[in-house]
Amino acid sequence: MRNRAREKNTIKNKLQIVRASRLTAPWLIHGFSTRLGGFSRPYGSRALNLGFTKDDSRATVERNRQSFLQALRAQDGGHREPGRKSRQAWPLITLRQIHSDIIHFVDSPPTGSPTKDQLTGDGLLTATPGLLLAIQTADCLPIILVDPKRKAVGAFHAGWRGTLKRIAEKGVGEMQRWFGSRPSDLKAAIGPGIHGCCYDVGEKVRDKFESQFAYAAKLFREVKESDPVREKYPLLFLTARAPGHGELPRKIFLDLVEANRQQLIAAGVAARNIEATPLCTNCRTDLLFSYRAEKGKTGRMMAVVGIRD
Numbered sequence: 001m002r003n004r005a006r007e008k009n010t011i012k013n014k015l016q017i018v019r020a021s022r023l024t025a026p027w028l029i030h031g032f033s034t035r036l037g038g039f040s041r042p043y044g045s046r047a048l049n050l051g052f053t054k055d056d057s058r059a060t061v062e063r064n065r066q067s068f069l070q071a072l073r074a075q076d077g078g079h080r081e082p083g084r085k086s087r088q089a090w091p092l093i094t095l096r097q098i099h100s101d102i103i104h105f106v107d108s109p110p111t112g113s114p115t116k117d118q119l120t121g122d123g124l125l126t127a128t129p130g131l132l133l134a135i136q137t138a139d140c141l142p143i144i145l146v147d148p149k150r151k152a153v154g155a156f157h158a159g160w161r162g163t164l165k166r167i168a169e170k171g172v173g174e175m176q177r178w179f180g181s182r183p184s185d186l187k188a189a190i191g192p193g194i195h196g197c198c199y200d201v202g203e204k205v206r207d208k209f210e211s212q213f214a215y216a217a218k219l220f221r222e223v224k225e226s227d228p229v230r231e232k233y234p235l236l237f238l239t240a241r242a243p244g245h246g247e248l249p250r251k252i253f254l255d256l257v258e259a260n261r262q263q264l265i266a267a268g269v270a271a272r273n274i275e276a277t278p279l280c281t282n283c284r285t286d287l288l289f290s291y292r293a294e295k296g297k298t299g300r301m302m303a304v305v306g307i308r309d
Contacts, residue, residue, distance in 0.1 A: 013037055013046040015071050016287075020189035022275045023146055023305075028153070029074050029132070030144055030305040032191035032277070035289050037071075038064040043289065043299045051136045051300025065092065074132050074306060090132045090306055096120045097136065097157050101165035103174045106131065122162050123171055127152040127179055132306040138291040139281050141193035141256055142303030143168055145175060145186055145269075152179040153305045158260050160201065164208055168260045172267035183268025190276040191303045194292060196221065196255030198282035206252055209259070219259050222250045 015037025023030050038048030042055040048064050049056050066089065069075070074090040091109035102121030107128045110118035124133040133155040135142045140159035147153070156162075156171045168188075175181040209216040257276050264274055281290040289298045 015048060015067060017068075017071055018192060018277055018279065020144070020191075020275045020277070022187045022273060023144065023189050025146075025148060027151060027308045028146060028148075028305070029072055029308060030146075030153075030189070030303075031072050032142060032303045033068055033301045034192075034287050035285075035299060035301065036287065038067065040064060040299060043294075043297070047299055048301075049289075049299030050302040051138075053299060055297060056299065068302065068304075069132070072132075072304065074304070090130055092132050092134050092304075093119075093124060093126075094134045094136065095122065095124065095157070097122050099140075099157075099159050099161040101162060101167045101170050103154075103156070103167070103171060105174070105178050106133070122157040122167055123154065123174070124156075125152070125154045125171075125174055125178055127307070129307045129309045132304050135303045136300040137191070137193060137281075137303065138289040138298050138300050139194040139199075141260060142191040142301075143171070143260060144189045144191070144303060144305045145171055146188075146305070147175060147179060147181040147186055149185050150179045150181055151307055152181060153307060155303055155305050158256070160205055160254060160256060163256060163259050163263070164212060166212075166263055169263040169267045172264065172269060184270055186269050186273065188264050188269055188274045190257055190260060190274070192277050192279040192281055192284075192288050192301065193256060194282045194290065195257060195278075195280035196253050198280055198292075199254050199256055200251045201254045203252065205254065209254070213259075213262070215262055219255050219262075221253050221255075223253065224250050 016034045017031040019031050035047050039060050040047040040049040040056050069089045100122050103123030104119050104121050105125045135155045135157045143156040145154040154171050156167050158167050172183050206220050281288045282293045285293050289301050291298050
């Protein structure tokens with residue numbers, strides 16, 4: 001019985017990578033990490049925290065990143081040192097993410113400390129083999145764009161602020177500008193993030209979206225909060241003001257996945273070429289990190305994409 005329990009626990013904690021079927025190609029590496037199969041302890045047993053958070057040690061995060069890259073088989077890329085025979089992990093290019101629409105083109109590994117983000121922004125582009133673009137998330141959406149004809153890729157971080165600034169739409173435009181990509185050729189994958197079932201926002205957020213997008217009404221839904229006591233004893237909640245009783249507040253939910261899908265379509269990406277994972281971070285804290293569900297004390301996942309030689 002003990003051996004079976006140990007085997008079950010090993011399977012449960014095994015490093016897992018979520019991949020998009022539309023991005024399957026011999027020349028391409030991509031994947032969305034989960035919280036399973038790492039060495040971090042602040043966020044649960046064997047958590048794969050890939051971000052340099054205040055609760056985790058830098059050494060542990062580096063070890064997690066190394067394991068993740070090995071699982072991706074992101075080794076011996078285009079920047080292997082001459083004469084070096086050992087298999088070397090690809091350079092991992094990350095950002096200091098600020099919920100912006102800033103997108104960087106990169107064609108070489110970053111200089112300086114390998115453990116410090118060298119660029120500030122929320123999007124990365126490259127057509128250079130052997131580089132691994134990385135976006136960190138814990139509720140916001142990671143988006144990967146791939147041009148299979150020109151062998152160019154992009155990775156983007158889209159929370160509500162980045163979505164409002166049209167980072168996905170601008171990402172398509174930047175791929176056109178740098179690589180001559182045709183939007184109809186692009187394939188897109190939207191990774192795990194918080195979904196419309198759980199992403200409640202305020203009136204101000206809805207107002208901002210309604211001022212920017214003609215289809216904004218389709219992105220929001222309202223749910224009236226329930227109160228069993230109020231429903232059972234309505235007389236206790238009577239007031240002197242019409243309509244005679246206090247109204248329960250309504251929750252407003254934003255479908256961030258649909259918002260970004262609509263942006264990609266508006267930019268010319270074919271709907272059939274857009275794939276979105278059904279995994280919601282807030283619903284699946286057994287598998288994914290969620291800043292909201294875990295009240296800020298959580299790790300970071302990574303969405304990565306790179307080009308083989």
